[in-house]
Amino acid sequence: MASTTTHDTATARAAARREKARRAPAKWLLAPAVIFLLVWMIVPLAMTGYYSFRNYNLMMPSITGWAGWTNYKILWSDPTFWSALGITLLIVMICLAVTVGLGLALALLFHRNFVGRGVARTLAVAPFFVMPVVTGLIWKNMLFHPAYGLLAWLFRTLGLEPIDWLAQFPLTSIVTMISWEWTPFAMLVLLTGLQSLPEDQLEAVRLDGANKWHEFRHIVIPHLGQVLYVVVMLESIFFLTSFAEIYTTTSGGPGTATTNLPYYIFQGTFVQYDIGVSSAAAIGAVILANIFAIFLIRFVAGNLNAGEAR
Amino acid sequence: MAVVALKNVGKQYPGAAGLAVEDFNLTTHDGEFIVLVGPSGCGKTTTMRMIAGLEEHTQGTIEIGGRDVTGVVPKDRDIAMVFQSYALYPHMSVRDNMAFSLKLKKYARADIKQRVEEAAEVLGITPLLDRKPRALSGGQRQRVALGRAIVRQPQVFLMDEPLSNLDAKLRVDMRAEIIKLHRKLGVTTFYVTHDQTEAMTMGQRIAVMKDGVVQQIDSPNNLYQQPANVFVGGFIGTPAMNFLDAAVENGTATGSGFSLVLDAARRDAAGTRERLHVGIRPEHLHLAGNEADGQSLRGEVEVVEPLGALTMIQVRVGDTKVTAQIEPHQQVAMGDAVALTCAADKLYLFDADSEDTLMGIDSGVADQPAA
Amino acid sequence: MSAQAKRFSGANIAFGVLGWAVALLMFLPLIWLVVTAFKTEAEAFTVTPQLFFEPTLESFKAALAQGGGYWHYAWNSVFTAVASTLIGLVLTVPAAYAMAFYPSKRTDFTLVWMVSTKFIPAVGVLVPIFLVYKTIGLLDNVWGLIALYTAMNLPIMIWMVYSYFRDIPKDLVEAANIDGASMGQTMRKVILPLATPGLASTGLLALILAWNESFWSITMTNHAASTLPVYIASFKSAEGMFWAKMSAASVLSIAPIIVLGWFAQRQMVRGLTFGAVK
Helix, strand or coil: CHHHHHHHHHHHHHHHHHHHHHHHHHHHHHHHHHHHHHHHHHHHHHHHHHHCCECCECCCCCCCCECCCHHHHHHHCCHHHHHHHHHHHHHHHHHHHHHHHHHHHHHHHHHCCCCCHHHHHHHHHHHHHCCHHHHHHHHHHHHCCCCCCHHHHHHHHCCCCCCCHHHHCHHHHHHHHHHHHHHHHHHHHHHHHHHCCCHHHHHHHHHCCCCHHHHHHHHHHHHHHHHHHHHHHHHHHHHHCCCHHHHHCCCCCCCCCCCCHHHHHHHHHHCCCEHHHHHHHHHHHHHHHHHHHHHHHHHHHHHHHHHHHC | CCCEEEEEEEECCCCCCCCCEEEEEEECCCCCEEEEECCCCCCHHHHHHHHHCCCCCCEEEEEECCEECCCCCHHHCCEEEECCCCCCCCCCCHHHHHHHHHHHCCCCHHHHHHHHHHHHHHHCCHHHCCCCHHHCCHHHHHHHHHHHHHCCCCCEEEEECCCCCCCHHHHHHHHHHHHHHHHHHCCEEEEEECCHHHHHHHCCEEEEEECCEEEEEECHHHHHHCCCEHHHHHHCCCCCCEEEEEEEECCEEEECCEEEECCHHHHHHHCCCCEEEEEECHHHEEECCCCCCCCEEEEEEEEEEECCCCEEEEEEECCEEEEEEECCCCCCCCCCEEEEEECHHHCEEEECCCCEECCCCCCCCCCCCCC | CCHHHHHCCHHHHHHHHHHHHHHHHHHHHHHHHHHHHCCCHHHHCCCCCCCCCCCCCHHHHHHHCCCCCHHHHHHHHHHHHHHHHHHHHHHHHHHHHHHHHCCCCCHHHHHHHHHHHCCCCHHHHHHHHHHHHHHHCCCCCHHHHHHHHHHHHHHHHHHHHHHHHHCCCHHHHHHHHHCCCCHHHHHHHHHHHHHHHHHHHHHHHHHHHHHHCCHHHHHHCCCCCCCHHHHHHCCCCCCCCCHHHHHHHHHHHHHHHHHHHHHHHHHHHHHHCCCCCC
16 A cells, blocks of 8 residues: 555646746746846845935945935925825825726716717827826916916806916815826726616516615615726826826925925935935835835736636 | 556635535546546535536645646646537638648648547548538537547646537447546546436446535445435435335334334444335335235335336325336236335435435445445 | 627627727727828917817928937937847747746745735835946946836736746657657747737837836936826916827827737737636
8 A cells, every 4th residue: 555655746736847847838938927027126126225325425425335224314304205105195195086086987988878978988088198207288378378388278268367377276286187197097997887888687676676876875886896896906006106297397396395205306316415314214105105005906816816716 | 558546636616605516526537438437516516616617616636647737727637528519620621620720830741641530430430520510419429529639639638518419329339438448548538427327327437416516426336325325325226215214113113104123233334213214226125915024015006107128107105106116917006005125135225414425335346435 | 680780789789889989989088199280389278278270291391300309319329128028038938938837836926926926016126226326337228228128018017928838738849859859949949939919918018008107208218218107297287388289199009009009909908817818
């Protein structure tokens, strides 16, 4: 009996080895992408971490060496950093609320059957494809401009005092521009979600005597749950790193009213040339992004397992 | 054409506690049609996939045409497979689907054309050759899937529930078609199904599996007449065999609502057992007249199903529901109290604990005795 | 009721009016941009918006003229967007193929890791990349930019292609295996033809994201490798001097991508939902 057992485990081990050999090419197929991401994302990230503990200012090349927590201490006591952090969060939160809210309303609207719906929807999604730099300039010059902008003209026509939007309501203006770009995205994704809603589910609740609100609350919203997650995840990624809209319009101002973390780090690097402190701030931005990621990537993992059960 | 031999074949998935397939032994005859049947999760598909080489077996050896194929990749095993989903390449025409494997083997173009057209002729799909799979009906796709397999003239055909996506009538037609095809080509075939009717009508030998273990391998008739255990008895035959828990005393098996006299052979088989399972097929039960003979099952009729040619009734005998097949002219209504009877030589006896048959199996063709 | 009749019911007319109003409102800034592009500089820069004017191609000519700048940046944009998309696909397809059809215990982890790299903000790696590029001479170099765009889009591309691959029945791969196809043949002859629409929309999304990207272009290039966003951004302090020219240049920069986007919008969104929408 003992000999059969050893024979069996030997066969099993051989089988496992063959199984591994069969998968080996798969590993090589995966390697280039993984290596690429390692080299361009993970290695630089580690270097950022390293620099954040170094004295490193291109303006003061004589001062080098280990800085310990100095850069972080400088950051900690810099009110601009904290305001940048707050502004980053404000932009993300408000833009998420606006784009998801409006996007859902628009998706429901474009889910109705009306004349020229396809064309209307196509017009409405266009802002999503506009490059952010252009968005910034359109809004800054042709809509928000206190003298020559369309909004100024509209206010004057209505007998009101024109507003210098970017100066008086800078953050609102930035949020408006970003939301203009991203509402179509939320709308498109949610619309796709709505269209995949099985008709029989709706018929079932209607037979159960549900009214429109119940239908929306208990069938449509749960069905959109996963899709909403996708919207929030992708939008968070982009909102956290908003840059072009600020760069082309307010340049972070007035004062630091629209300086978010990306812009703060950009200035620290290319205006103040302080590599050490900028790196420390960058680590802060990474941590912030990862707080979002922890919540959102759960969805991805969950989706994986749902797929596995398929 | 080849003999396929599975010797002590087993499969353990990494991380899984038990074996998905355990100690499978079977040597086919050349050109034999073997059906693997069992409920879902019984390991029949895993067994077939191990023969195909889509999964590695972790124990034992598999030989095809006398060659140990352990570690040989599917394409070098000289097998063809028909998938449950057909797995036709949606972007290729029927012709290209069938020619794909030949093209990969670098056959001459004229050769490919001839082989594809011959196979199409055999299956009656010549007019469909230039269509895409999505333009075909389910039955046509099925034929194309068969065509893709036969065009290669492999040593072994593997068919994984090939008919389960067809509607009932088409399934019966295709069943006959596959049998005809097998007879014509004479290629050793493994056929997986969960449908015992399909197994019975198609298989020259049938391997009944449960929980990764082969229960019995035998011809359809022997499976039906000499089931190796309660599971096989219940699985083969529709409606299923009735089982009654009985106490044996003085050569009579009794229980709540029934009393059955055992003949000499069955008395020997029962030996000194005090308890056993009695199996009775529905077609062996008859309505008893008023005259009482030794065999009787009494109870109340719960369901009457007239099927035209015959009528099925369900009778509650004690705690057990017993199905009986009666003549359609026999008038029975729900709620009637009836007595059923069964010839003594039609009773099956199984051990109360192991559930194995007590009757012995005398066919001798089984490669493997009941597990 | 026929679909046509349904469209003209009272409620749907109301929704139609609302839908069109919203659509036009969203589109208005772009209409105004296009209108301005056809004006002279004087007409563009007025307190009362000029609706009636003689359309002129003057501004487009100015933008496209030698030294107007557009072509230099446009070429860089086309080159970086197309090259980064192609390189991205070359890296994506094998990786997604391996994970979709040869999953291992580590596959889930690898995928989640890849998506999580998308959560590393560009500023998180800006400083080291800038310094390394400066050292090895990749600053203001199109290939430096291409590599960054590839890395930026790779996680999303792999995810999209992976979810397209997952929709392809595994049976087809096994059938190809049995038919005698090697891994490479299976990928080329069975999987890629089936995934073409998915690959196309993934490629289009990568193209759009690369085309519109401005952070890396602004920070890593000076002139030689600068893309259109840098050109457009150079108008940011123009203060009414060149509004018409800016508008014309903007129209030229966004029009191709909007048209592409319009064609691909539905496919793209489906892929982006990572399989949440079937």
